[in-house]
Amino acid sequence: MQEKECSSLDWDEIIEIVRKTQGVTLEEASAARIAAAHMAVRRTLAAVAEGSVFDTEPAGFPVALQALARTAEDER
């Protein structure tokens, strides 16, 4: 059995928040997985998005895909 102290998020609280805000009922095992995922993503984002994202744009990704494609000039 996982310890409830495995993360700073309390499973019962998670169940309550999702029930109150989304109207969806979670089981405790789901809440435990969600708690673990939140802590993992918090660590990941702390590493990859530690700076400001103020100057990013919503269209940044498709524009980057286009810009990073090989051009005819590259192929020559």
Next chain:
Amino acid sequence: MTDLSQLPLIAVADGIAAGQFSAREVVTACLARIERLQPVLNCFISLRADEALEAADRADATRARGEALGPLHGVLLAHKDMYYRAGRISTCGSLIRREFQADRTATALDRLDAAGALDAGGLNMSEFAFGPTGHNLHWGDCHNPWAPDHITGGSSSGSGSAVAGRLVFGALGSDTGGSVRLPAGICGVVGLKPTQGRVSRHGIMGLSFSLDNVGPLARTVRDCARLLGVIAGPDVNDATASTRPIDDYEQAALEADVKGLRIGRPTSYYYDGADPEITELMDKSLQVFASLGAEVVDVEVPDQHRLSDLANVVMTSEAATLHGAWLKERPHDYAPQVRARIEPGFLWPATRYLQAMHVRAEILREFVASVFSQCDLLHTPTLNIPVPTIAETDVGASPEFPALIARMTHCTRPVNYLGLPALAVPGGYSANALPVSFQLIGRPFSEAELFRAAAAYEAATPWAEEAPPL
């Protein structure tokens, strides 16, 4: 006489166009095979045999009148049961959409129709495209033609099984975390996840609109290239579809050349936890590339674990948005594992989701700059363990399921976050006589390069000629 169902897609299209055989003869051969093998493979959710025969007769009449023929004229395909066709039921592999009748036709299907393809029906899939194994609680599990007690991979389970089993000549699947590449690899066929935006998603079920891709599965690289050439390109009904002109993919496959190409073997992540047998087969496939004139180089890749985390935030947030009302009103109509996979999306703050989306371009730039300065194409396993059985992977929503999902999608999921194209290519067999596959990952919109390299490998190996023992 040749069993017409055994021919690859290109040979069938060419044979019908040349009058060597009729579309009706081809469809009749395929329907006989479907009738015999559907009870074994369970790859169809709905079979439209009469409609396929009628369409074959129309195709033969068109040819008899001397009209121009499309590149797929009279070729029998079938698609994952989430491609909408107006007036027809698309179940999305679910109980909830058992009776759902679409009010529009997917752009990809419209384009296949215009190219002359025939449609045999809706193929089995994981419920709402959630699930990398091919289990389905509502419509029954799909079975691998190479060994029916083994998984097909998912979520495009029926697409992999039907194409590998020689029931149809090609199929569309969808790929959000590996759902084209896994069934293609596990069933021993070719499957493409195109660059994000290369193919319109209009008229298909959404799982996660930032990560979903339409992708073809077929028996050979050239077959797959022809299918992509038909479905790719801009679409007024999908603003996310790229306006970049499409390349001549089939010509690239015909060129079949890797001379001077640098093929990268990742030194981290993709072989984490890999079975030694798979590693050995990957090395053998790299030796083939080297023997054909490619330079095989070891490549350091940026941390890929974080990509899975970020993809997970994006996928679950978007899926929870789409499924919220049903999960509130009828949660027990979902398989427990599917429900459990969507639920985390209800708790991500909007800021987390948007952070995961906003850093995507920067992470892509970093990956391309780092990896594609060292090589032209990255070569990795599609699945780095031997294909497991259906029983071994039947974990439901038990505590083992997150690890199973992570294991199965280890090599495929990061590519969806990056939006890059990746082609799964058969690369031999493991000791359990099940297919092994590698994926080639390229720069954005480099599908032609992937086909050119994969076709060279395919021509030098016997895998595309081999059929499952059915």
